[in-house]
Amino acid sequence: MNGMRSWIARRLLLGAVQTAAVVLLVFALTEALPGDAAVAFAGDQPDPQRIAAVREAMGLDRPAHERLADWVLGLLHGDFGTSLTSGRPVAGFLADGFGPTLLLAAVTVLLLVPVGVGLGVLAARHEGRFTDRLISSATLGVYAVPEFALGALLVSVFALRLGWFPPTAVGYGTGLLAHPAVLVLPVLVLLARPVCSLARLVRAGMIEALAAPYTAHAERYGIPGARVRYAHALPNALAPATQQLARTVDWLLCGVIVVEALYVIPGLGTVLMNAVADRDIPVVQGLAVVFGLATVVLNLGADLVTHRLAPRSGVAA
Amino acid sequence: SGSPATGTASGKGDGTPRRGGRLRAAFAGGGASETLDPHLGNLFADAARSKALFDKLADYGADLAAVPRLAEKWEPNAGLDRWTVTLRQAEFHDGKPVTAADVLYSYRRIADPEKAYRARASLEPVDLKASRATGERTVEFVLKRPTAEFPNVIAAFGTYIVQDGATAFDRDPVGSGPFRFVSFTPGRSTVLRRNDTHWDGAPHLDELEFVVANEESARINALLGGQIEYAHELNPATGRAHEKAGGIEIVRLRNSAMQAFAMKTDRPPFDDPRVREAFFLIADRQELVDGALSGAGEQGNDLFGKGYEYYADELPQRTQDIGRARSLLKQAGAQDLKVTLDTSSVAAGFTEAAGIFRDQAARAGVTVDVRMGSKDSYWKDILDSGTLCCYRSGAMPIESHISQRLLTDSTTNATKWQDKTFDTLYQQAQSTKDRTARAALYGRMQRQLYTEGGFLVWGFGDWILGTARNLRGVAREAPANTLDWARFDKVWLA
Amino acid sequence: MNRLRRYGPGAAVVAIPLGLALAGPFLAGEPSARAASFTLGGGHRLGTDFVGRDVVHQVLLGGRPVVLVALAATALAYLVALPLGLISALTHRRWLEEVLMRPPDVLLAVPSLLMILLVAAAFPPGPVGLALLVAFVSIPDAARIVRAAAAEAASRPAVEALRMQGESWWRIAVGYVGRSILRTLAADAGIRLTGVLYLVATAAFLGIGVAPDAADWAVMVDRNRTGLLIQPWAVVVPALLIVALTMGGNLLVDAALQHRTPPRKGRRP
Amino acid sequence: MKPPMEQPMNENPVLASVTALTVEVDGRALVDRVSLRIRPGTVTALVGASGSGKTTTGLALLGEYPAGARVTGEVTVHGTRIGYVPQHPAAVLNPARRTGALLHDMARRQVRDLPRPQRRTAARQRVTEALADAQLDASAGVLGRYPHQLSGGQQQRVVLAQALLLGARVIVADEPTTGQDALTKRRIVDQLAAVAARGIAVLLLSHDLDVVRELADEVLVMRGGRVVEQGPAHRILDGPTHPWTKELLAEPRTLPYADPGRTGEELLTVDGLTARHRTAGRRAPVLNVDRLTLRRGECLAVVGRSGSGKTTLARCLAGLHRDHTGQILLDGTALPRSLRDRSREQLAAVQYVFQDARAAFDEHRPVLDQVARTAVRLRGAGHREATEEARRTLTDLGLDDALVRRAPGGLSGGELQRAALARALLARPRVLVCDEITSGLDPVTRRSLLDLLATLIRRPGGPGVVLITHDLDTAAPATRLAVLDGGHIVEQGTREQILTAPRHPFTAALLAASRRWGAAVRP
Numbered sequence A: 001m002n003g004m005r006s007w008i009a010r011r012l013l014l015g016a017v018q019t020a021a022v023v024l025l026v027f028a029l030t031e032a033l034p035g036d037a038a039v040a041f042a043g044d045q046p047d048p049q050r051i052a053a054v055r056e057a058m059g060l061d062r063p064a065h066e067r068l069a070d071w072v073l074g075l076l077h078g079d080f081g082t083s084l085t086s087g088r089p090v091a092g093f094l095a096d097g098f099g100p101t102l103l104l105a106a107v108t109v110l111l112l113v114p115v116g117v118g119l120g121v122l123a124a125r126h127e128g129r130f131t132d133r134l135i136s137s138a139t140l141g142v143y144a145v146p147e148f149a150l151g152a153l154l155v156s157v158f159a160l161r162l163g164w165f166p167p168t169a170v171g172y173g174t175g176l177l178a179h180p181a182v183l184v185l186p187v188l189v190l191l192a193r194p195v196c197s198l199a200r201l202v203r204a205g206m207i208e209a210l211a212a213p214y215t216a217h218a219e220r221y222g223i224p225g226a227r228v229r230y231a232h233a234l235p236n237a238l239a240p241a242t243q244q245l246a247r248t249v250d251w252l253l254c255g256v257i258v259v260e261a262l263y264v265i266p267g268l269g270t271v272l273m274n275a276v277a278d279r280d281i282p283v284v285q286g287l288a289v290v291f292g293l294a295t296v297v298l299n300l301g302a303d304l305v306t307h308r309l310a311p312r313s314g315v316a317a
Numbered sequence B: 001s002g003s004p005a006t007g008t009a010s011g012k013g014d015g016t017p018r019r020g021g022r023l024r025a026a027f028a029g030g031g032a033s034e035t036l037d038p039h040l041g042n043l044f045a046d047a048a049r050s051k052a053l054f055d056k057l058a059d060y061g062a063d064l065a066a067v068p069r070l071a072e073k074w075e076p077n078a079g080l081d082r083w084t085v086t087l088r089q090a091e092f093h094d095g096k097p098v099t100a101a102d103v104l105y106s107y108r109r110i111a112d113p114e115k116a117y118r119a120r121a122s123l124e125p126v127d128l129k130a131s132r133a134t135g136e137r138t139v140e141f142v143l144k145r146p147t148a149e150f151p152n153v154i155a156a157f158g159t160y161i162v163q164d165g166a167t168a169f170d171r172d173p174v175g176s177g178p179f180r181f182v183s184f185t186p187g188r189s190t191v192l193r194r195n196d197t198h199w200d201g202a203p204h205l206d207e208l209e210f211v212v213a214n215e216e217s218a219r220i221n222a223l224l225g226g227q228i229e230y231a232h233e234l235n236p237a238t239g240r241a242h243e244k245a246g247g248i249e250i251v252r253l254r255n256s257a258m259q260a261f262a263m264k265t266d267r268p269p270f271d272d273p274r275v276r277e278a279f280f281l282i283a284d285r286q287e288l289v290d291g292a293l294s295g296a297g298e299q300g301n302d303l304f305g306k307g308y309e310y311y312a313d314e315l316p317q318r319t320q321d322i323g324r325a326r327s328l329l330k331q332a333g334a335q336d337l338k339v340t341l342d343t344s345s346v347a348a349g350f351t352e353a354a355g356i357f358r359d360q361a362a363r364a365g366v367t368v369d370v371r372m373g374s375k376d377s378y379w380k381d382i383l384d385s386g387t388l389c390c391y392r393s394g395a396m397p398i399e400s401h402i403s404q405r406l407l408t409d410s411t412t413n414a415t416k417w418q419d420k421t422f423d424t425l426y427q428q429a430q431s432t433k434d435r436t437a438r439a440a441l442y443g444r445m446q447r448q449l450y451t452e453g454g455f456l457v458w459g460f461g462d463w464i465l466g467t468a469r470n471l472r473g474v475a476r477e478a479p480a481n482t483l484d485w486a487r488f489d490k491v492w493l494a
Numbered sequence C: 001m002n003r004l005r006r007y008g009p010g011a012a013v014v015a016i017p018l019g020l021a022l023a024g025p026f027l028a029g030e031p032s033a034r035a036a037s038f039t040l041g042g043g044h045r046l047g048t049d050f051v052g053r054d055v056v057h058q059v060l061l062g063g064r065p066v067v068l069v070a071l072a073a074t075a076l077a078y079l080v081a082l083p084l085g086l087i088s089a090l091t092h093r094r095w096l097e098e099v100l101m102r103p104p105d106v107l108l109a110v111p112s113l114l115m116i117l118l119v120a121a122a123f124p125p126g127p128v129g130l131a132l133l134v135a136f137v138s139i140p141d142a143a144r145i146v147r148a149a150a151a152e153a154a155s156r157p158a159v160e161a162l163r164m165q166g167e168s169w170w171r172i173a174v175g176y177v178g179r180s181i182l183r184t185l186a187a188d189a190g191i192r193l194t195g196v197l198y199l200v201a202t203a204a205f206l207g208i209g210v211a212p213d214a215a216d217w218a219v220m221v222d223r224n225r226t227g228l229l230i231q232p233w234a235v236v237v238p239a240l241l242i243v244a245l246t247m248g249g250n251l252l253v254d255a256a257l258q259h260r261t262p263p264r265k266g267r268r269p
Numbered sequence D: 001m002k003p004p005m006e007q008p009m010n011e012n013p014v015l016a017s018v019t020a021l022t023v024e025v026d027g028r029a030l031v032d033r034v035s036l037r038i039r040p041g042t043v044t045a046l047v048g049a050s051g052s053g054k055t056t057t058g059l060a061l062l063g064e065y066p067a068g069a070r071v072t073g074e075v076t077v078h079g080t081r082i083g084y085v086p087q088h089p090a091a092v093l094n095p096a097r098r099t100g101a102l103l104h105d106m107a108r109r110q111v112r113d114l115p116r117p118q119r120r121t122a123a124r125q126r127v128t129e130a131l132a133d134a135q136l137d138a139s140a141g142v143l144g145r146y147p148h149q150l151s152g153g154q155q156q157r158v159v160l161a162q163a164l165l166l167g168a169r170v171i172v173a174d175e176p177t178t179g180q181d182a183l184t185k186r187r188i189v190d191q192l193a194a195v196a197a198r199g200i201a202v203l204l205l206s207h208d209l210d211v212v213r214e215l216a217d218e219v220l221v222m223r224g225g226r227v228v229e230q231g232p233a234h235r236i237l238d239g240p241t242h243p244w245t246k247e248l249l250a251e252p253r254t255l256p257y258a259d260p261g262r263t264g265e266e267l268l269t270v271d272g273l274t275a276r277h278r279t280a281g282r283r284a285p286v287l288n289v290d291r292l293t294l295r296r297g298e299c300l301a302v303v304g305r306s307g308s309g310k311t312t313l314a315r316c317l318a319g320l321h322r323d324h325t326g327q328i329l330l331d332g333t334a335l336p337r338s339l340r341d342r343s344r345e346q347l348a349a350v351q352y353v354f355q356d357a358r359a360a361f362d363e364h365r366p367v368l369d370q371v372a373r374t375a376v377r378l379r380g381a382g383h384r385e386a387t388e389e390a391r392r393t394l395t396d397l398g399l400d401d402a403l404v405r406r407a408p409g410g411l412s413g414g415e416l417q418r419a420a421l422a423r424a425l426l427a428r429p430r431v432l433v434c435d436e437i438t439s440g441l442d443p444v445t446r447r448s449l450l451d452l453l454a455t456l457i458r459r460p461g462g463p464g465v466v467l468i469t470h471d472l473d474t475a476a477p478a479t480r481l482a483v484l485d486g487g488h489i490v491e492q493g494t495r496e497q498i499l500t501a502p503r504h505p506f507t508a509a510l511l512a513a514s515r516r517w518g519a520a521v522r523p
């Protein structure tokens, strides 16, 4: 595993650089946004004197590079800094937001993979026929409905009319796991789009794979249909879907703003929204580190799988 | 004791209050950076929480006149520049009495130039160095100039009284308010419990929980699903949808939000009063109210404070007159006028109003270019730059509106209205002890604004609340930010 | 005979939104006077929208920008993503691949909200700028999918043989590898198109591209959401049109690609 | 081994039969009224010209037909599964799975009745046995490799192992020995005979008449989709009646490809080459060549065991295998290691004909267009001109116009092989590396192709040819021979020297094995 290991090592090193780039970029972007924490803090009372005082109190009068350098130095000691608006440590913000986000992401992915892949394979098997059209239309239809509309629909039917699930997670605080019913509707909304994109990509690859001679060969040799499809044909269809999955997980981990808002789940997306609105740069930067790392790791993982699924690449001339 | 000016138990047939229960109230919040520091609060959620935990010396009644709270009474001297405030007998949650020292500490904390608390501007007239405690429960406030409207100062937003020496509030805030602290998770929930020894009588509720739900649909869904009993700030459309349905109660707090377009009077084209008047005449206010506020509000008459004390309601309602607007523009040599209207999604109705006004202006030959700005820095951005922008204001006394926005040295003068005679009139009013005489002066000032001011006030939006059917005693006549708004010590669960 | 069966459903579904998008602006006529927002009746067959305009009128006008911007943005995204993904799949120089693919990765990690906010604030662009921005945001994603799909095809002996023939890069990349992954590309593009639509709507709300009250189906869906309970048509009709556009378009592409696969038993080993 | 001839065949029940099968595509009959019967324990051989419909008939037994084919006649198969060794094994090997995957899946199904704890070992045991039967050593890590990490012959044997493991009562083996050296072929033939002895019916499609002679009980000779002659093997092969059969049995070419008097100076030199392959993360050297030269106007045959590194050598020459040290010099100047870095002239100068012709074509485009592109790209010819030239070359190779206008899927194995050669020839290469280009050809076509090659070599300015082959008959007329074993050139020299006085024991063994096939290995 020599070559592979050095490749991974290099990618991780690059990943560190990338994360640094993400942090820099995010810092630059947030700095470039009009207004700063002081302005945001002042809100509809933008008394210039007051803004100046706040700016001084927050240390925003110091040049940007100095603040960044300070923050980076802190980070090297594992300190994410303190929030400008609340004065509390950023690490706490991240930790609080991460729990719900991780939970939602995990549950969603656990359902997404079997459903998305299963539907994709099923559609590919029946390409051009009724089942395929039904699956494609249904997933595409759900995909094209905006999240908020789907969320509203689910809430009004399953929560308000039938009373099966609570309409929001208000009041459940951090104990979401103890109340699985709370998660049902948000997870359904979260699933709606990725299931479609995953299923469509799997379907596309699977049509080719099912038509390939090696699949016919496995079938001919009496391997049960499901095993032929999932163990022999599917690996050839999976590379793009894996990338898509990585993007989905990334999206889930970086906070799903609409769903969090709709169901009052205080995840990372909400933290980011508020931090950007408050121009609370240390918090935004802290999030950038988390998001940057998540993206790097997920991309690396997806690339490894892609590489594994196309073993000849890298050898070919 | 109590709040004399406002009828608290407003809803007729609410029955006799019942003790007990936990009320859950959902507000849009500030997320994970929320704090319980009553002086730091900016948002409605902060204000509601502070109101439950702390008390102010005074607060605003439904007509925005000051009503005594911790202050039992206030007395000015003849020159109106020294006010003696007597505190009522009240105690903090830890049992210590509320004293003059606590008041002075709180005010000095707010006024700390380093900290820049929001209420600092309101306390500006007070010379806190010179002010002193004249007794255990009497404070003598020395003012920098005569201030007839001093009660407005001590009723101002964010002027809560904390304990002498208190600096940290997130762990265990100690106030004198109707509820005591139980727990606080920033951005999620705050749990409070009844303060049995509150000077205004113990609340009916056992417990009060504030939950944060930023999305309006989440608040209404939670309310409909029985997860909360009080949803703050609903859309007009939501209000209409549920008003008749009966599942929940919709409460409209009238005159809560002034909606306006602010013209910068110091620069072209609005430095010409004829152009300003033309714009007054371009606006079809009913169309704006219907379109941008979804009908949830009333027409404005280019003046702030409809229904408030001193409001000049004798002035005729202005209506659209495109013909006259055109001729005024022509006189001003601005036939093919092009202006940029700044707007942003910072407040409900802004972008809608901008679009509607653009179409109305087009009928008068004015090209309005709508420019969307960042919502986070909007108020700062429109303060000095641009010529025309969407503007709104929450409830405050008309005097505060004038002093903060319309004097030459006002800090947030978005219309750049700088007029010597107007300033003089204001000072005159502040040194006039007689209320009627003062009212006459305010009337003159408002007339001037009506004819040539910079605020095109086209409407006053309702503040819409949703409450569970078993929640009783919710005030229906209190504009947002006044005493009875978001007041939970007088409500009960039937 | 078979054609109707194959293309019929997709064509039928896509015909309505496409027809409206093309012909709508000619049918729309002059706007009627504004009424109160979110009302039903009063001469408005589908009621009024969030600023009191006639929903029918808005629907008729709103198709063209949706179709144009989404198509343009998706096409633009692929214009960059395709070469990017193909180059990195076809190159044997690791460094080149890293140079091409790592920087877009950085973009992936930047919250798109921040990106759009900044662009909204820094230089509010018109529809063209919007298409560019949306395309720009979609590039890294699309490039990765292209890269992953192409990896296998790019390492086939057939590609080696093409190289042996001195075939041009374009022929190899587009003519062979691209063609081999056509189905995957079509699936991805078909979905991206819809994703782009809503990104346009979000951007509009933040002041990029089209006006926040523009006649545009996606913007309508987004802005009329507050009235969903009292005036659902303002959301439901444009949303259904977008659903039909997505569904029909993809089904048509599916049908078009269907004959490309030889029948199951046709391939010889 | 062959069942005794005396045994009356009709007493055997018929396992599978084809009756008056006609397969038509676009009105052209690929197979025309073919009938055959397959009985347990017998080997039925289909021989005949390339493109005569052998594969089509074989696939018909499996119930598979070309796209859009019109099929009449009847195919009946008793029993469930049919083992199948396709002509192009690479196609049925799953590129994303290790070769062991399917084998294990198959074995696991066979041991379902065993108690759970024993299943694993039992399954593994079966796989190992099947591999051994197919002359593969499971301990060499074959199971853990991806198909592309195997040599052409190894791929073929993996597929054979699958067919053997299946335990079906009928096996259709389409050219099962083409990729194997004489030694391995010997053992595979023995294995097939043993299979038949177990009562399994084998339908053997082969160009290799020695193998047919050894194995077959009954032979059908095909031409143009029809069966022209049919009968017991010994009768057909020893006393053919049909002129076509006689032609098939004619002696192979013995005349040297190159004119020995005209070999010139060194054209291509391999110097200190060590090529590595990466398997399971390790880069293992698979080929070591100190020095190997090809002179102008000569033909160098490379022979050796399957998996000995012949293709790797060829791919190094062609710039398709980058992971090597040492130098490859063309006219004394080093060639870039990767063909991507080679100039157009260099690309044209060294052309490689792939071992697996089917995999090397774009399945979507007509063969003619693909062949013509070489002239367009490497010689700057115009499109029309190039197509004309391609057509001519293809016709010379026996591929008519209608045929080459089809996509590769519509060509038979041998036809594609010739098309692949044509594609390389259109570059007018100075060095032509041919990797098993005759493995899919019947003796007649093979001979004419080799004749054509010889004409080219003998032409002034003609290419030097590196001919990789397992067939000593094909290698024998070469100017010089190089013998590869385990990645090393164990011996190289002139044809006379190698064929008559081999110095290395391995060469001797290889020659002996070939002779036993009756190959006309003579100088």
Ligand SMILES: Nc1ncnc2c1ncn2[C@@H]1O[C@H](COP(=O)(O)OP(=O)(O)OP(=O)(O)O)[C@@H](O)[C@H]1O
Pocket: D025, D030, D049, D050, D051, D052, D053, D054, D055, D056, D057, D066, D067, D087, D403, D406, D409, D410, D411, D412, D413, D414, D415, D440, D441, D442
């Ligand atoms: N899909 C197709 N469409 C049209 N013609 C085809 C198709 N497939 C094969 N053929 C033609 O049918 C003929 C028989 O092909 P087949 O593969 O059976 O030959 P074969 O005897 O196996 O030849 P080889 O020994 O070269 O493998 C060939 O001439 C081939 O060109």
Ligand SMILES: Nc1ncnc2c1ncn2[C@@H]1O[C@H](COP(=O)(O)OP(=O)(O)OP(=O)(O)O)[C@@H](O)[C@H]1O
Pocket: A315, D148, D149, D150, D151, D152, D153, D154, D179, D277, D278, D279, D286, D305, D306, D307, D308, D309, D310, D311, D312, D313, D355
């Ligand atoms: N891509 C690869 N990765 C790892 N090992 C490989 C790869 N290609 C070939 N090998 C191994 O290298 C050795 C030489 O392979 P090569 O293809 O050169 O053999 P060959 O002499 O051409 O055999 P054949 O006659 O069977 O085609 C074989 O053992 C093979 O398994």
Ligand SMILES: [Mg+2]
Pocket: D054, D055, D056, D087, D174, D412, D413, D414
């Ligand atoms: Mg064949």
Ligand SMILES: [Mg+2]
Pocket: D151, D152, D153, D310, D311, D312, D355, D435
């Ligand atoms: Mg080989």
